[in-house]
Amino acid sequence: MAGNRRGLTPNRAVPEAIGGLTPSPGGSRTGLEPAWDVIVVGAGAAGLMAAAAAAGRGRRTLVLEKNNKIGVKILMSGGTRCNITHDCGPREIAARFGHARKFLEHPVGRLPPRQIVELMESLGVATKVESTGKVFPVSDSAVDVRDALVRRAVDAGAAFRAGAAVRQVDKASEHFRVLADAGELTCTSLILTSGGQSYPGCGTTGDGYAWAAAFGHELVPRRPALTPLVSEAAWVRELAGVTVEDCRAVARTDEGQGVGEADQTSLLFTHTGLSGPLPMNLSRWFTESGPDRARELDVDFSPAINREQWLERLKKLVAVHPKSTLGNLACDPLPRRLLESLLALGQIDPGLKLGEAGNKPLQTLASLIKSCRIPIHDTRGFAKAEVTAGGVALEGVDNRTMQSRHQAGLFLAGEILDLDGPIGGFNFQAAFSTGHLAGLNA
Numbered sequence: 001m002a003g004n005r006r007g008l009t010p011n012r013a014v015p016e017a018i019g020g021l022t023p024s025p026g027g028s029r030t031g032l033e034p035a036w037d038v039i040v041v042g043a044g045a046a047g048l049m050a051a052a053a054a055a056g057r058g059r060r061t062l063v064l065e066k067n068n069k070i071g072v073k074i075l076m077s078g079g080t081r082c083n084i085t086h087d088c089g090p091r092e093i094a095a096r097f098g099h100a101r102k103f104l105e106h107p108v109g110r111l112p113p114r115q116i117v118e119l120m121e122s123l124g125v126a127t128k129v130e131s132t133g134k135v136f137p138v139s140d141s142a143v144d145v146r147d148a149l150v151r152r153a154v155d156a157g158a159a160f161r162a163g164a165a166v167r168q169v170d171k172a173s174e175h176f177r178v179l180a181d182a183g184e185l186t187c188t189s190l191i192l193t194s195g196g197q198s199y200p201g202c203g204t205t206g207d208g209y210a211w212a213a214a215f216g217h218e219l220v221p222r223r224p225a226l227t228p229l230v231s232e233a234a235w236v237r238e239l240a241g242v243t244v245e246d247c248r249a250v251a252r253t254d255e256g257q258g259v260g261e262a263d264q265t266s267l268l269f270t271h272t273g274l275s276g277p278l279p280m281n282l283s284r285w286f287t288e289s290g291p292d293r294a295r296e297l298d299v300d301f302s303p304a305i306n307r308e309q310w311l312e313r314l315k316k317l318v319a320v321h322p323k324s325t326l327g328n329l330a331c332d333p334l335p336r337r338l339l340e341s342l343l344a345l346g347q348i349d350p351g352l353k354l355g356e357a358g359n360k361p362l363q364t365l366a367s368l369i370k371s372c373r374i375p376i377h378d379t380r381g382f383a384k385a386e387v388t389a390g391g392v393a394l395e396g397v398d399n400r401t402m403q404s405r406h407q408a409g410l411f412l413a414g415e416i417l418d419l420d421g422p423i424g425g426f427n428f429q430a431a432f433s434t435g436h437l438a439g440l441n442a
Helices: 045-056 072-080 090-095 098-110 113-122 142-156 207-214 234-238 277-286 307-320 336-345 359-370 426-441
Strands: 035-041 061-065 127-129 134-137 159-162 166-172 175-180 183-192 219-225 243-252 258-269 273-275 296-300 372-375 387-392 410-412
Touching (some): 035 045, 045 142, 045 426, 061 183, 090 426, 098 426, 166 207, 183 207, 207 387, 234 273, 243 277, 277 296
Parallel strands (some): 035 183, 061 159
Antiparallel strands (some): 166 175, 219 387, 243 296
16 A cells, blocks of 8 residues: 555544634735635535645635535435446547547546556555456445545645525635635635536535536536436336346347347346346436437346346256246346346246147247346435436536636536546546636636
8 A cells, every 4th residue: 555645644533614814924815705716516426626726836726515425425325325436548548438538538647547547546545356357445334435525635635614594606806706605715716516416415416517607508408327216117116126247238229120238237127126236327218308218227247148048948957857947947147036027928838747838938038138138117216326417517517617607706517517437436526627627627
């Protein structure tokens, strides 16, 4: 593990409100006290990176956070383990954001995954790469990540005020004016890192959209992304608790057209439908509007074995265990409860002996293993979404600096932008990189 930078100690508790509102030397140039060079609105992943970068350049920097606790979303991410980034190059990170690929190439190139890992190590947070490519702290503690990022910003000179919700922002003369629970504040540069609308219980209630719009920014309609799927199919809900580790899936419209495909990863059946990386990565297609909206998930429960190979495997079981019943089949690695459900879906009698079954039920079962259509009726919405699709249109932001093209001195970073990537640390990487770039230029 690399040594701590500036004596940071990962296990030292971070106070919920850090620093105070200290008037800048000479007072405010507009008569309002205090005046700051930079105010960062929102102390999440993007905001913490922005604050450290700005304060590290000698800018008098204040971070305002509406929650009483700093970095709430960081603390709950990755099941409280915090998936910091993904073990790949910057171009691969950008490519996973679809329409936003070109926009992200520069920010992620300036602060790529490798440098995020080096930064964490330098702050005393050792990291590890799991088989999926996800990068986590060795401690599996999101608290360690949050604390290290906060202390880095504080050591750089940033002041924090938690429990200070921002009510309004505007431009007063040559300065921005911020009306917050902490008082009426002014600054030369304003960085909006207030997040999207996902997990509103964390305070991400979309406040920043109206502020950005007031400065002339176009807003792309917002919808939940990386959220669990709801299925009213009884057999799906009866499988609650069953996990299938390696699946592939395609989101399909009412007409059966595939509109989105997910990488091979895991799926979890729940009491309301489906969760886990696979369905959540495709959830944005189920919150689309118009003809591209998906209505069913077409799941391949065994990508490594094709239909013909499954059929041959089933036939061998028949030859070896002719007196065994279909309901007693052992089709590793498929969970037995899932196999029972697939037999029921195919209207196959589980009590039928293998030696008497014939080819038709075996063909039906092999087909269902490779392509099982699961009706999706809704999603769990913003309440359970990890990110927001849509937001501030990217055309209005200069990706070389993260400065607004509509208002000089205004910077935007993180989830407030029309950026949403898959599960795996991609969204944190985008937040870190865009926040860092905003702080370097504010």
